[in-house]
Amino acid sequence: MNHGARTHPGVWALAVTAFAIGVAEFIVVGVLPSIAHDLGVPLARAGGLVGLYALALAVGTPIVVLGLAHLPRKPVLLWLVAVFLAGNVLSALSTSYAMLLVGRIVTAIAHGSFFAIGATVAARLAPEGQASRAIAMMFAGLTLAMVIGVPLGSLIGNGLGWRVPLHAVAALAALAALALLATALWVPKLSMPPAGKAATQLAALRQPAILSMMAVTLLGFGASFAAFTFVTPILTGITGFTTNIASLLLVVFGAATLVGNLTGGRLAASLGWQTALRRMLVALLVTLVALALLMPYKLPMVALLFVWGALAFGMSPGFQAGMLTTAERDAPRAVDFASALNISAFNLGITLGETLGSAMVARDHMALTPWAGVALVVLAQAPLAWLVRRSSRSIPVPAAG
Template sequence: MPLALFALTLSAFAIGTTEFVIVGLVPTIANDLQVSLPSAGLLVSLYAFGVAIGAPVLTALTGRWNRKYLLLSLMALFVLGNLLAWQAPSYESLIIARVLTGLAHGVFFSIGSTIATSLVSKEKEASAIAIMFTGLTVALVTGVPLGTWIGQHFGWRATFLVVSSLGLIALIGSALLVPKNLKQSRPARLKEQAQVVVQPRLLLVYLMTILGYGGTFTAFTYLAPILQSESGFSANAIGLIMLVYGVSVAVGNIYGGKLADKKGPINALTIIFSALTLILLALTFTMTSKIGAVFTVLVWGAFAFGNVPGLQVYVVKLAEKFTPNAVDVASGLNIAAFNIGIALGSILGGVIVEQLTLQDTAWIGALISASALLVTRYSGRLDQRSNINTNLRT
């Protein structure tokens, strides 16, 4: 594999770290900036909205840009956004920094797969994409707990400074290693893009994605306060628990991909959404016990992101059937849907914390995951009626 691919992987690692590390820093930021927990949690939501806007809109607007120059521009914006977060004098300025960083994130993952496949021969394309996305998994396993630890010991600003340094290294690596003459597919015409937005079957998948992630992030956004206030863990223990969670996520991602291959996306998603519903319901009762909370969080991680392969495979299969000239756009919109789910789940979690209790975020998240399960089964039934073989081995 070319060295340029590892520059992309480092970029994915830095971006994944800055997206999710905020979860472990919510109480720290709330105390330092003297804002409420829901206000600090809103930083998760606004970042996700930045990604949701950036993925489809900016990807479409930059469709004719040279891929390398676009990549370097995105990483420069990413570094700038994290430097602004490091020096943010107020809560409002931190919001601006997070939104800017989210915009860069959205476009990066929309074009990242195309760039990765441009670097290798055709028979190695899938491996190239897998290597690039390894950066996200490694971020959850190591970047997020390490960033949480740095934030708790040296201040949350130090975390953003470290992440911006990683982004700068990735930017330099991309500038030196990524070739200029990357292959570039024809951008989808406006009419073709519009077909994706109005296609009912694709909208159903986006709803599955939004509900699936919304259920998880209703509670996950406030995991650090839950572990401190409900379970009784010290702030120093949060980073270690996030490490355990990240390892579980890494295993769950691999398992989720194999499950989607073996059983097809609908059956795989049925299993995962069913498990998420039960786990979040259980968390409502186990969060008051240290042992019960850690065990539940460990199992939760195994399923929380395991739906990604199934959802991505499913949306591509349906796009190939209904909007064959805009498959990339359909895939990009699913990335937006992931982040809309994160944003709405985080906002809902904040409302629940303000109006009810931290404990209520879990069972309400379970209800949302159950809704994702119902939509999944309905979509599968529509596949059967239309004789669409999305549930075959991929």
């Protein structure tokens, strides 16, 4: 294992594109009230720009990846970036809620497919044993977008109007175009991975190991979102921070996600994804319990926000590396499709966490939202333990040829 190997330029190109996609996804969150007011729709309906984005991503990604299974990876990535640009420009030029929603859905489908296929490409560009670190580098572009995109987009949009940050996202077309060029130059021509017919790939959905890995991702990643969806009202209404300080603390959380993502990739590479996930899930459980108990206290909350952000997103490389490893063993002709299924699991986890949190908030139990996350972390232990036991009992079979 070569820990000192330099990152392939193609991985950097994928990370740049991931940053552009991440900003396009997250920038809407901070300006939803302005969008609702300007377009004359209820706030709950405007929230569909977030919820339907995640749903379109979860449903559309496996379908698109399945359709692209037999096409060369490099042209596919270039076309997905082009589709992302088209959806993003449509969103920026929207004059109605329907038009904006269509643009968001187009962007979401390109987003999910790019990450599903890009993760497998990043893994193939990495030195042996360093796939998790390469995936983490790519996902770092997404988490960096969260650090910069949400606070900056909220500040600009609430001060100058919601269209300004959306046009700023359209201006990222230049950045994404550079990423497009970089992808063309730096991602080498890759041999096609073995891909079976559609029925062969869909058979991955009947593999207990694939479904178990999806469950680990869905439950483990979704555990944070019952509370994180309402982190601003928690910080202002329960902890007692001002709105401005709460916005600043979101930057702290975002910075922690970036640190956690890179650190999580290193841990998954050095310890193995199974050990890394077991340890981080236990640490997340302890953190969420502490969050529930110490929510009224300012200083502990600041520290917990950083630890929470690092753990919540630090597991992402392990989740994705775990799915790729599982698919290579149990569904070798459907690796990209399995990667897409895991991208769906990430977003279904967000939906599950948000749904549980919303149900608790609707009953005036916002302070209890971290306990919903604790329950999801506990549930995630079962499929992960099964995967660990199964792996320890399996006997390596020499590859043919």
